[in-house]
Amino acid sequence: MTGQTQRRRAPGEVPRAADPTAPPPFLDLDDLERRARAVLDPAVVDYYAGGAGTETSLAEAPVAWRTWRLRPRVLRGVTATTATTLLGSAVATPVGVAPWAYQAMAHPGGELATARGAAAAGALMCVSTSANHSVEEVAAATGGAPAWFQLYAQHSPAHTDDLARRAGDAGYRALVLTVDLPVLGRRHRDLRNDFALPAGLRMANHPAPDDRPPPAADDDPGWVLADVGRFAELSGLPVVVKGVLRGDDAVACVQAGASAVWVSAHGGRQVDLVVPSAHALPEVVDAVRGETGPDGGDVEVYADGGVRTGSDALVALALGARAVFLGRPTVWGLTCGGADGVTAVLAGLTGELAHTMTLCGVATPAGATPDLVTRYGWTTR
Numbered sequence: 341m342t343g344q345t346q347r348r349r350a351p352g353e354v355p356r357a358a359d360p361t362a363p364p365p366f367l368d369l370d371d372l373e374r375r376a377r378a379v380l381d382p383a384v385v386d387y388y389a390g391g392a393g394t395e396t397s398l399a400e401a402p403v404a405w406r407t408w409r410l411r412p413r414v415l416r417g418v419t420a421t422t423a424t425t426l427l428g429s430a431v432a433t434p435v436g437v438a439p440w441a442y443q444a445m446a447h448p449g450g451e452l453a454t455a456r457g458a459a460a461a462g463a464l465m466c467v468s469t470s471a472n473h474s475v476e477e478v479a480a481a482t483g484g485a486p487a488w489f490q491l492y493a494q495h496s497p498a499h500t501d502d503l504a505r506r507a508g509d510a511g512y513r514a515l516v517l518t519v520d521l522p523v524l525g526r527r528h529r530d531l532r533n534d535f536a537l538p539a540g541l542r543m544a545n546h547p548a549p550d551d552r553p554p555p556a557a558d559d560d561p562g563w564v565l566a567d568v569g570r571f572a573e574l575s576g577l578p579v580v581v582k583g584v585l586r587g588d589d590a591v592a593c594v595q596a597g598a599s600a601v602w603v604s605a606h607g608g609r610q611v612d613l614v615v616p617s618a619h620a621l622p623e624v625v626d627a628v629r630g631e632t633g634p635d636g637g638d639v640e641v642y643a644d645g646g647v648r649t650g651s652d653a654l655v656a657l658a659l660g661a662r663a664v665f666l667g668r669p670t671v672w673g674l675t676c677g678g679a680d681g682v683t684a685v686l687a688g689l690t691g692e693l694a695h696t697m698t699l700c701g702v703a704t705p706a707g708a709t710p711d712l713v714t715r716y717g718w719t720t721r
């Protein structure tokens with residue numbers, strides 16, 4: 341993934357065929373995904389790559405970022421830096437790792453490798469409840485780099501509460517409540533494969549073998565707005581609500597005690613035909629402007645879903661996201677290269693972002709303001 345510059349050929353030297361296994365000299369996520377698919381079990385590939393229903397929303401997510409166009413600023417004498425803060429934690433990049441489950445299926449190092457890879461890139465990792473390593477084990481692997489813990493409602497509410505407290509004790513900097521999974525989406529590929537966690541891998545945050553993985557049963561009403569403040573109090577952490585796609589919901593979450601909202605369609609894995617993050621983001625940003633978080637500060641907004649290039653990321657920042665998170669690209673990075681693969685993806689995309697910022701005359705993430713983008717299309721005048 342970190343490409344090497346090719347040596348210039350000596351005069352008369354016969355060119356050798358390119359090594360087909362050598363990684364390309366730029367961040368080529370399609371190539372990375374191809375290589376990951378070649379080493380994983382097909383049912384695992386389906387689980388990681390798949391989406392709900394017709395997979396229309398899965399396919400649309402990256403395309404939706406590309407319905408925006410950048411409006412570069414020229415003659416600004418700018419060399420971009422990507423450093424920023426997320427809920428007060430300093431990071432080298434606004435590109436983070438989205439929470440994704442069962443990372444030991446991709447690589448034996450699992451979440452521990454991802455944590456090390458993200459820390460090496462100066463990027464924030466959000467750790468899934470459905471991890472193969474425990475809350476505490478992953479926290480230790482970050483080596484002090486900031487990380488967030490993502491929470492799902494467990495079969496037993498006492499167990500959910502316990503996980504929230506443990507996240508606070510383990511030193512995570514925020515608790516991310518995923519609210520778009522009151523029940524699991526219908527993922528046809530997984531249903532066809534009868535997908536289950538492979539034998540030998542554990543759900544490290546589940547106390548008993550008979551404890552069901554989330555989500556709770558269909559008859560469980562799930563979380564309500566009041567749980568936002570309750571989890572903030574239990575954990576002692578700022579709460580981020582993940583899976584918000586409407587302005588009214590975003591405001592309600594903030595008024596219930598959230599410090600930030602995370603615009604996400606769960607990678608197209610929950611509701612098919614859902615509005616893509618790239619189109620929901622402006623509505624959410626507009627709605628929370630003027631609201632204040634529990635500490636009196638501005639409400640941060642993040643986005644994920646189909647972010648694959650530096651230009652996609654810059655569009656998201658211009659639309660008001662403070663950070664973007666990558667799901668599947670980090671799945672393929674971990675699969676192909678463990679911690680180094682994760683670092684390569686995060687550093688590669690951050691490098692693309694910095695390059696695009698420089699080309700667009702944007703010095704810092706905060707300098708990516710809405711005037712930097714316009715909706716794609718032709719005007720008739």
Ligand SMILES: Cc1cc2nc3c(=O)[nH]c(=O)nc-3n(C[C@H](O)[C@H](O)[C@H](O)COP(=O)(O)O)c2cc1C
Pocket residue numbers: 387388389401438439440441468469470490518582604605606607608609644645646647665666667668669
């Ligand atoms: C294999 C997989 C597992 C996921 N598991 C979780 C999870 O445990 N918790 C969660 O909040 N989101 C989960 N997500 C959703 C991601 O956090 C994120 O919203 C989505 O992957 C972003 O889209 P992208 O994959 O197109 O980058 C998962 C996504 C994938 C692909």
Ligand SMILES: O=C(O)C(=O)c1ccccc1
Pocket residue numbers: 441470521524553554555606609
């Ligand atoms: O697969 C997912 O998208 C996900 O979020 C999840 C839900 C339950 C258990 C493991 C992962």
